[in-house]
Amino acid sequence: MNMVVHENVRQAHQYGCAAAKQGKFIDYKDAFWTKSFGAYRNSGGKDASTLTPEFILRWAGEAGLDADKLKSEGEGADCQRRVEEDMRELRKFRVGGTPNFFVNGQHIGGRIPKEAMAELVKEKLKIAEASGVSGSDYYQKEILGKGEKTFKSKADARKSKKP
DSSP: OOOOSSGGGHHHHHHHHHHHHTTOHHHHHHHIIIIIIHHHHHTTTOOGGGGSHHHHHHHHGGGTOOHHHHHHHHTSHHHHHHHHHHHHHHHHTTOOSSOEEEETTEEEESOOOHHHHHHHHHHHHHHHHHHOOOHHHHIIIIIITTSOOSOOOHHHHHHHHOO
16 A cells, blocks of 8 residues: 655655556566665665656666656556545554554554564464464454444445445
């Protein structure tokens, strides 16, 4: 899903959508993090020119993408809508930045030390094992079944619209 944390990279998210339409999302993502974000990071965050659409379109061909399609589809209504829908969906879950984790329904927003994450997972596993519910049914019955009812995932929303 797209989580636009910094507005100056919204177009990069939309280009990711367009790359996926070409079957090249992973190629795009890898190239973006190396060529665009990597250069930005190496400048100490002082040179944001590598995050611009113009810069991305310069290396798109090297990443195996059709740059013209990337531009037209990435700036089109479909990819704009996709990024907005993703943002709306993430807000339902109170996600406002990265990283975010959900461990059996518990939201962890922000960075967490590896040791603390391991401890949390161990704790949640103990609870799951003590419940007597099978592993294959646990999440559906115990987390979703007894959890937050004020929002639906995209998949659930699509299911409820079908006749």
